[in-house]
Amino acid sequence: MSTVVAKGPAITRDEKLEELVDRYQISLLKVCFTFLHDRSLAEDAVQDTFIKAYQSLDYFQGNSSEKTWIFRIAMNTCRDMLRSRWFRFVDRRVDLSRLPEQTVQMEDGDKEIMESVMALPVKLREVILLCSFEGMTTYEAAESLEITQQAVSSRLKRAKEKLRKELKEKGCDLS
Amino acid sequence: MTEDREDERIRSAMTRTMSGLVGNPYLARRVVDASKGEVKVKKKLSVVTVLVVTLMLTSMTALALQLSGWKIADYIRNVDEGEIPNDFESGFSQNLTLDVEGVRFHVRDAYAAGNKIILVTEASCLENDTTMILPSESFCDPNIRHASQYIKELNGVDDETTLSEYARQKGLSMVHVYVNAMQKETYPIVSGDDWIENDTTLVSITSANYLEPKDGTVEVEWEVGVFDNSNDESLITKTLVFQLPVENVQPIEIDVQKDVVAGDSRVTLDRIVLMPTKLETQVELFYHTDGRQSAEQLLEYRFIAIDSSSLDFMNIGSNSDGPEIMGEEGQRVYLHDAWTIGGSLETDTLYLQLLPVYTWAKEGTDRNRGLSDVQIIEINITDKN
Secondary structure, three states, rough: OEEEEOOOOEEEEEHHHHHHHHHHHHHHHHHHHHHHHHHHHHHHHHHHHHHHHHHHHHHHOOOOHHHHHEEEEEEEEHHHHHHOHHHHHHOOOOHHHHHHOEEEEOOOOOOHHHHHHHHHOHHHHHHHHHHHHOOHHHHHHHHHOOHHHHHHHHHHHHHHHHHHHHHHHHHOOOO | OHHHHHHHHHHHHHHHHHHOOOOOOOOOHHHHHEEEEEOOOOOOOOOHHHHHHHHHHHHHOOHHHOOOOOOOOHHHHHHOOOOOOOOOOOOOOOOEEEEEEEEOOOOOOOEEOEEEEEEEEEEEEEOOOEEEEEEEOOOOOOOOOOHHHEEEEOOOOOOOEEEHHHHHOOEEEEEEEEEEEEHHHHOOOOOEEEEEEOOEEEEEEEOOOOOOOOOEEEEEEEEEEEOOOOOOOOEEEEEEEEEEEEEOOOOOOEEEEEEEEOOOEEEEEEEEEEEEEOOEEEEEEEEEOOOOHHHHOOOOOEEEOOOOOOOOOOOEOOOOOOEEEEEOOOOOOEEEEEEEEEEEOOOOOEEEEEEEEHHHHHHHHOOOOOOOOOOEEEHHHOOOO
C-alpha cells in the first residue's frame, strides 16, 4: 500500500483520505450547495471532489496548501456540473426551503443574505464563497480559482457592491 | 474593518442557514470503494464529455471530415443521444449575421417546434483567423479547461493541455463571447453547449423552452456579445429580433387516473400531454393530492420516465423549474410538471416512476421497486380519448 508523506509520520492513502474528509466534507458541502443550488448535486460534487483528490494524492506536491488544492478541485467539479445536461433537469431556483431544517436559530436578514449570495453571478459567487465564507486570503482564493490575486480582489469588490445594493432593496444590510 | 464585519456577517448568516447540512459518515469508505471500482458511482455524463467521447471515437474513422459544420441534427445524433429521422431538416434558410467588436456571429441553423426553440450560432473573427473564440469565461476559463474538451478533430495534443497552452502553441489569441436566444419578453430558460471547429470558430447551440407561438411563428431575440479582455465583466452586445416559423405539433392528451404513493402522500396522476416533435417528446404531467402538506411534500418528487427493459432513466432533459402547485379546490391540490424525452417516442407505453428528487438525482432509478410496484405507472398511449 502506498503512503503519503506528510508532516509527522507517513500515513496510508486511505488514512489521508479520512483526514481530508473529516476536515473538509462539511465546508465543501456548504460551498457546493451555494454554488449549485441543489443539495443532492452538492453531495455528488463533494464525493467527486474526494474521488479526484484520492486519485491524485500521490501527485499532490504541496506547492499549494491542502485547503486551496481541495477547493480548487471542488470549484472545477462544480463548474463542470453547471455545464452538464443532467443539470438541466435540476431545479435551479434559489429556494432555501429545500435545505434541511436549521439546527441553530436564524437571525433577521440571514435568509436574504444567503439568497443574495446564491443569486450572484458564478464568478462573483466563487470569490464570496472562498473569501467571505471560507475565510481564505486573496492569495489562497486566487490559487483555488486559478486566477490572479488582482482578479480576486476586483471580483470581491464587485460582489460586495452587488450584495449591498440587493440587500438594501430587500431592506437589509451587511453590517 | 467594515470589510471584516461584512465578511463575518456573510459567514454567520450562511453558516446558520446551512446548519442542517450534515456530512456522510461513510463518505471516505465510499470514495475508496468507488476509486477501486467496487461500487458504481453514478456519473452524470456531461454533454461535453459525450462530445469528446463521440469525437474521439469518430476521429479514428474516415468520417472525421464530415464532422465539421454541425447543424442541429448532427448535434442531436452525435451528442444529445437522441434518435431522429434521417430525413430531418430544420428548414431554416434565413441569412442572419451580426458583427460585434470584430467578431462575426452567424445563425447556422434554427428550429422551433411545439414550445421549444433550438438555435446554432457560429462565431469567428472578421479579419483574421488567428483568434480562438471561446464561450464566457465563467464556463470556459482557458487556464483550466482542456483543449480536448472544446476543440473538434484535435490530434496530437495530450488531454491535459489547457486551452491557453494550446492557443500559445498555435500562436492564437483568445476572445470570450456570449450567445443567447430566447423568445422576446418571456422568461429566459436556456441551456446550451459549445465547441470549437478548426481552432478558431466557436459553435454554440442554445435551446429555450416555453415558447408561445402566435400565428405559427415565434419572435426570437438573438443576443450576442463580446467580452472586453481588459475588463472581464464588461460585455458589448447586439441583439437581432427575427421571426421563426414554429412546426405545428399536435398534442396527445391522455387521461390516466392512476394512484401512486409518494412518502406519506397519495397522488393521483390525472393526465399527461405529449408533444412529439421530430427531435424530442415534450411531456406535461397533471396530478393532484389531498392536503396542502401532501402537496408541498410532492414538490420534492418528480415523475420520471423509465426504460422498462433496462430500468434506467430514459433520455430525459428539461429546462423546467420542477413541479409546481397549480391551484386548490377544497382539500384537493393540483400540481403540474414538465420535461422532455430526447428523440421521438417510439413505444406505445410510457413507464413512469415517482421518485424523490434527491434520491434519483443521487442514486438513479429505484430498481428494487420493480415494474410491478404501484409506483410504476403504465400509460397506454394508444388508449387516448
